[in-house]
Amino acid sequence: MTEIDAKTPMEKLTIGGNIYNAGNAREFKTGDWRSMKPVWIEEKCKQCGLCFPVCPDNAIPVNGDKKRMDYNYDYCKGCGVCAKVCPFAAIEMKQE
Amino acid sequence: MSIRERLSGNEATAIAMKQINPDVVAAFPITPSTEIPQYFSTFVANGEVDTEFVAVESEHSAMSATIGAEAAGARAMTATSANGLSLMWEMIYIASSLRLPIVMALVNRAVSGPLNIHNDHSDAMGVRDAGWIMLFSENNQEAYDNMLMAHRIAEHKDVQLPVMICQDGFITSHSIENIQLESDEEVKNFVGKYEPEHYLLNDKEPIAVGPLDVQTYLFEHKAQQAEAMKNAKKVIKEVAEDFEKWTGRKYEFFEKYKLDDAEIAVVCMNSTAGTAKAVIDRLRENGVKAGLLKVRMFRPFPSEEIAEALSGLKAVAVLDKADSLNGAGGALFEDITSAMYVNKKQVPMINYVYGIGGRDTTEKQIESVFADLTEIAQSGNIGNPYRYLGLRKEEN
Numbered sequence: 001m002t003e004i005d006a007k008t009p010m011e012k013l014t015i016g017g018n019i020y021n022a023g024n025a026r027e028f029k030t031g032d033w034r035s036m037k038p039v040w041i042e043e044k045c046k047q048c049g050l051c052f053p054v055c056p057d058n059a060i061p062v063n064g065d066k067k068r069m070d071y072n073y074d075y076c077k078g079c080g081v082c083a084k085v086c087p088f089a090a091i092e093m094k095q096e
Numbered sequence: 097m098s099i100r101e102r103l104s105g106n107e108a109t110a111i112a113m114k115q116i117n118p119d120v121v122a123a124f125p126i127t128p129s130t131e132i133p134q135y136f137s138t139f140v141a142n143g144e145v146d147t148e149f150v151a152v153e154s155e156h157s158a159m160s161a162t163i164g165a166e167a168a169g170a171r172a173m174t175a176t177s178a179n180g181l182s183l184m185w186e187m188i189y190i191a192s193s194l195r196l197p198i199v200m201a202l203v204n205r206a207v208s209g210p211l212n213i214h215n216d217h218s219d220a221m222g223v224r225d226a227g228w229i230m231l232f233s234e235n236n237q238e239a240y241d242n243m244l245m246a247h248r249i250a251e252h253k254d255v256q257l258p259v260m261i262c263q264d265g266f267i268t269s270h271s272i273e274n275i276q277l278e279s280d281e282e283v284k285n286f287v288g289k290y291e292p293e294h295y296l297l298n299d300k301e302p303i304a305v306g307p308l309d310v311q312t313y314l315f316e317h318k319a320q321q322a323e324a325m326k327n328a329k330k331v332i333k334e335v336a337e338d339f340e341k342w343t344g345r346k347y348e349f350f351e352k353y354k355l356d357d358a359e360i361a362v363v364c365m366n367s368t369a370g371t372a373k374a375v376i377d378r379l380r381e382n383g384v385k386a387g388l389l390k391v392r393m394f395r396p397f398p399s400e401e402i403a404e405a406l407s408g409l410k411a412v413a414v415l416d417k418a419d420s421l422n423g424a425g426g427a428l429f430e431d432i433t434s435a436m437y438v439n440k441k442q443v444p445m446i447n448y449v450y451g452i453g454g455r456d457t458t459e460k461q462i463e464s465v466f467a468d469l470t471e472i473a474q475s476g477n478i479g480n481p482y483r484y485l486g487l488r489k490e491e492n
Contacts, residue, residue: 008316008318009316010316010319010320010323011315013313013320015195015256015317015320015324016193016194016195016305016306016317017306017307017309017313017317018294018303018304018305018306018307019195019303019304019307020294020301020303021301021302021303022302022303022304026305052479084379
């Protein structure tokens, strides 16, 4: 599919706004919707693995050793689910 | 070789659907279209079609399921009337904006309230700006024929819009008349296979249908719909020409009945055209040059062609079987008067709102319209352009 942006004329747009490929949600950075921000306190984190499965936006990257890394704030909307499930108070919600 | 039968409009529509044999039918019963899904579900139960029949819990779900099926890549159909269409309203716009070539039978009935289950066109007029192609049918034959043409129009690559085939509730849907059916095999060949270019169940091409359409895009997508509607005119004409080659039955954007040499004429849609023709025949015997323009294709609206066809007349009455309740005229009247103005055709024109809630429209009433037109043609004096036909009023 050809690239579509705000300059694309109507004749070149797909009908109904259809998107003829997959995995493009990452092109839409939604992190700026956030008003609260989770902060990861690495010293307290035991890498128990409870936080990243509950993130609705896959905003907690996990490395090859199955360890979580710091937030990807491009997509984190600050819902706070990760802070709620953390048993070790290693995630703190702060005003943006 | 056509098959002679006698069927009601609902039976004719159900049989057309059987011959089309769509992948999915999702419908909810509502008078007067109930019989269509009822007969169709019998065909499903008897194994005469291999359609997936979805007995949904509401019309909103009927249209939603139809949309889901069509987006998945299936040929999907439904049927409804009046308040059923009202309940579909949200999804009606989704269907057309997602450019899904769904075909629906709309058996026209008054939208309540007060509660009424009889025929007028208020249901259809309520969705006239929803981006659906709308074809109207005078009788069972036209309801059947329009249905056979619908998929070829809807699915054409330059169109990709849903189609609504309208007929009058009870008057047409429940009256048994003679009809010419075509053979299953020939219908199958004419309608053809549905092969969408993009569809959700294609595992070779994962796609998203109906994503968020922000300020940057919606305007252009709506303009695309309007463009497709313009393209539909050419396609509707081509499909009708192919249909005529096959069956010998001719369909145009509108039917001109004794219109070419007429001095006065009425414009109407659906079954009233039959009554008008009987009146015109009698008036012609008495030397009155009366004619009829019966609109078949209401969306897209053939503005230029109608303006041209009416341009030579001395007076015209547009009959609206739905009141826009705007104090200024019905929807068909407004479309036609706009068409005349834009195309610089000046003909004295009046509007009658008639037949509301299934009120009988008699030959005598149509005669009175022609009598009014004769007077207007002579005097050039229109008087009140916004009138009622068959309405009870206190005598002045």
